[in-house]
Amino acid sequence: MTQDGRGKVAVLGQGYVGLPLAMRAVEVGYEVVGLDVDESRVERLLNGDSYVEDISSQELTEALASGRYLPSADYADVAGFDVAVITVPTPLREGIPDLTYIEKSTASLGAHLRAGATVILESTTYPGTTDELVGPLLESVSGLRPGSDFRLGYSPERIDPGNKTWTFVTTPKVVSGVDAASLEAITAFYDSVVDQTVPVRSTREAELTKLLENTFRHVNIALVNELAVFAHALGINIWDAIDAASSKPFGYMRFTPGPGVGGHCLPIDPSYLSWQVKRTLGTQFRFVELANDVNDHMPDYVVRRVIASLNSRERSVKGSRILLLGLAYKKNTGDARESPAVRVAQLLLDLGADLRACDPHTVESPRIPPASMVELSTSELESADLVVVLTDHDSFDFELVEQHATHVLDCRNVPTLASSEVL
Ligand SMILES: NC(=O)c1ccc[n+]([C@@H]2O[C@H](COP(=O)([O-])OP(=O)(O)OC[C@H]3O[C@@H](n4cnc5c(N)ncnc54)[C@H](O)[C@@H]3O)[C@@H](O)[C@H]2O)c1
Numbered sequence: 001m002t003q004d005g006r007g008k009v010a011v012l013g014q015g016y017v018g019l020p021l022a023m024r025a026v027e028v029g030y031e032v033v034g035l036d037v038d039e040s041r042v043e044r045l046l047n048g049d050s051y052v053e054d055i056s057s058q059e060l061t062e063a064l065a066s067g068r069y070l071p072s073a074d075y076a077d078v079a080g081f082d083v084a085v086i087t088v089p090t091p092l093r094e095g096i097p098d099l100t101y102i103e104k105s106t107a108s109l110g111a112h113l114r115a116g117a118t119v120i121l122e123s124t125t126y127p128g129t130t131d132e133l134v135g136p137l138l139e140s141v142s143g144l145r146p147g148s149d150f151r152l153g154y155s156p157e158r159i160d161p162g163n164k165t166w167t168f169v170t171t172p173k174v175v176s177g178v179d180a181a182s183l184e185a186i187t188a189f190y191d192s193v194v195d196q197t198v199p200v201r202s203t204r205e206a207e208l209t210k211l212l213e214n215t216f217r218h219v220n221i222a223l224v225n226e227l228a229v230f231a232h233a234l235g236i237n238i239w240d241a242i243d244a245a246s247s248k249p250f251g252y253m254r255f256t257p258g259p260g261v262g263g264h265c266l267p268i269d270p271s272y273l274s275w276q277v278k279r280t281l282g283t284q285f286r287f288v289e290l291a292n293d294v295n296d297h298m299p300d301y302v303v304r305r306v307i308a309s310l311n312s313r314e315r316s317v318k319g320s321r322i323l324l325l326g327l328a329y330k331k332n333t334g335d336a337r338e339s340p341a342v343r344v345a346q347l348l349l350d351l352g353a354d355l356r357a358c359d360p361h362t363v364e365s366p367r368i369p370p371a372s373m374v375e376l377s378t379s380e381l382e383s384a385d386l387v388v389v390l391t392d393h394d395s396f397d398f399e400l401v402e403q404h405a406t407h408v409l410d411c412r413n414v415p416t417l418a419s420s421e422v423l
Pocket of ligand 1: 012013014015016017018035036037038041087088089090101104105122123124125157158159160161264265
């Protein structure tokens with residue numbers, strides 16, 4: 001085992017999850033191959049150009065300079081690995097889990113698997129994936145048996161992009177193995193890169209842990225979102241009620257409404273669980289279905305509020321200048337995948353809005369015409385019929401917004417925007 005930090009680690013997938021893990025493994029002394037099939041990403045990594053916000057280009061450059069980090073698109077480079085961690089995407093395709101990335105990376109890895117090595121799945125997936133899919137696939141390619149010949153397990157990733165307090169290192173890591181020896185090897189590996197490991201009974205419990213965490217968040221966000229719609233209609237300020245409820249020191253956890261959920265986790269992970277419940281038990285996971293329904297409709301609700309705001313001033317969406325602040329799904333990150341803000345933008349464009357959008361973090365703005373992307377300025381604020389705050393990035397100058405915007409619909413309840421209309 002490579003506890004002393006001198007073994008070889010292969011990290012499959014160099015994205016939001018894989019790159020931070022690779023960097024940390026280099027930092028503690030492992031030799032790391034960062035494998036990604038996206039050659040343009042590998043090229044950027046080789047040039048010391050990070051595309052993941054939590055990893056600075058300087059950190060990346062230092063890792064390269066250590067001589068112990070090799071970004072690569074060639075699976076031959078993982079040969080001789082001691083530990084391999086799979087961090088490839090697990091999206092939905094037409095509402096159904098798409099495990100093709102796990103299958104392909106596992107099959108490629110299997111060709112280089114040696115007796116005594118350790119394989120860990122980190123991608124979020126439904127319970128059973130590690131022992132029903134990854135184990136048998138590795139065995140069929142390598143001829144080696146999980147448990148007896150090599151170590152296999154699952155460890156969910158809890159990375160929270162942009163969170164400076166709870167980082168990869170400080171966030172406890174749940175670990176599991178298909179047998180006692182696998183659990184021991186996997187615990188030892190993570191003990192060398194994070195502050196605390198939390199071993200669980202089996203890979204299925206570990207897989208379910210991740211889905212439980214994300215479903216919990218998804219459902220609670222849906223609860224406050226639905227309540228926000230009703231509270232507004234009843235003339236009650238939901239934000240005041242949430243602040244007051246948050247003063248309860250026990251039995252309550254604060255969640256806040258917004259334009260919907262986005263990113264790689266919340267809109268997708270709970271559906272992995274509901275799909276499995278349906279497939280295996282023939283039953284609907286009603287909480288997930290309901291939460292999906294509520295959260296999916298929040299962008300429509302935001303647009304309804306935009307229409308109402310313009311309507312009260314005898315304006316239509318068509319032809320009105322609307323400035324959106326924030327396209328990323330989450331504060332202080334550049335991730336616009338599945339972002340509800342992008343959906344809001346699309347709906348407004350469809351209605352003929354003269355749309356402008358501003359997001360200093362979002363490098364790519366999927367489906368938003370590049371010409372609509374602007375910098376936040378006095379003139380953009382003054383010429384907008386309505387400013388809609390969709391993501392409350394710290395880098396936005398909200399005092400400027402408060403001073404120069406004529407009308408603001410604030411979906412995040414930014415304290416500085418005292419005179420705006422809140423969601
Ligand atoms: N982003 C998050 O905040 C987060 C948090 C916890 C868990 N997760 C889970 O972690 C997994 C990865 O998510 P991510 O956000 O890092 O995705 P990502 O898209 O940022 O990165 C995945 C990378 O895997 C690469 N890849 C695809 N097929 C490959 C293959 N066959 N071999 C090697 N590389 C391959 C892709 O090119 C991509 O660069 C998903 O299951 C996700 O649900 C994500």
